[in-house]
Amino acid sequence: MNITPLPPAKEPTGLGRLPVARWFLVIGVIAGVVLLTGIVVAMMMSSRARELAKAPAVEVQLARLNVALIVLFAAMLVFVAALAFIIRYAVLKPVDQLAQQVRTVAAGDFDHTLHVDRPAELAELSSHIDSMRGRIVSAWRAAADQAEELRRSNGELEQFAYVASHDLQEPLRKVASFTQMLEQRYGSQLDDRAKQYMHYSVDGAKRMQLLINDLLDFSRVGRITGEKSVVESGAALDAALENLSGTIEDTEATVTRDELPKVRGNRLQLTQLFQNLIENAVKFRSEAAPRVHIGVRRSGDMWEFSCADNGIGVEPKYADRIFLIFQRLHPRDVYPGTGIGLALCRKIVEYHGGQLWLDGGAESQGATFRWTLPAAGDDDE
Known part of the structure; x- marks a missing residue:
């Protein structure tokens, strides 16, 4: 299985740089030297005591003591040799095997099995590590399959977007245009009800075109022109106000602002964000x-923006519903639109790593929407 190898392990520091085998070796050498020194000192003291005490009984006891020390030294050597053998084959070798297996997995062979037979603690540890490896690999494969499915789905979505932007809108344009031609040519022969039906047909075709365009905009967020860079949010707002200049002039609206900062994002999408929120406010x-x-205002690593108006406002109980796609709080004949504007705004903000919400506790009249965007770092600037 082809997976990117893991990064190199962190280098140990201090005394941790010594392998465990060297620790055992150093401690064993020190213990042997101390034991040997003790035996030599004991034998020298025994020899000195023999010189000082000439009694036969004392000499016999000292001789026996020397024999006992020699036997003890031999037994200690046998014990140390046995302990070294046990440590080498029961601890150090399994640890080295497990470390080598872990290195193999870290190098990219994630299907390599981790297993040692001894001792019991290392066998249990290797079993748990191998179980985690298996789960991670299984989850990775599932994620890879899902990513492939997502790529395929995105490809189909792009194909649908192409069809929707061309093939699906062409019949709607024909329906609207020919219905209008019928009304112009035969309008004098139609009664009021027939004219009303024709008006409904044209209006339905135009609303369907608008709905398709809004759905295309919603599906394009993060897929098309989604590159992020350092953006002057004030410039994005200027572009939005330029697009809404006719509406602002007709309604005699007044738009004010704070000094807007640089953020990291996509300028076209941020322009669309400002445009939708201001258009809703108007x-x-x-x-x-x-x-x-x-x-x-600044909030940690983010900038918190707000859009406050003096309009009819939104009741707090609808604070979540208004961000759902196609959700409307008012009849279409009172406030036109497809009900996708705020859902598109939230998707744009979330794509940039921020959040968008309705400030239900705002003291100003109307509605206040707040959203966060990542600040442009010093390196970006």
């Missing part, structure tokens, strides 16, 4: 002339 206006303010 659309859902009260009897007074619309007033919209774009504010901003």
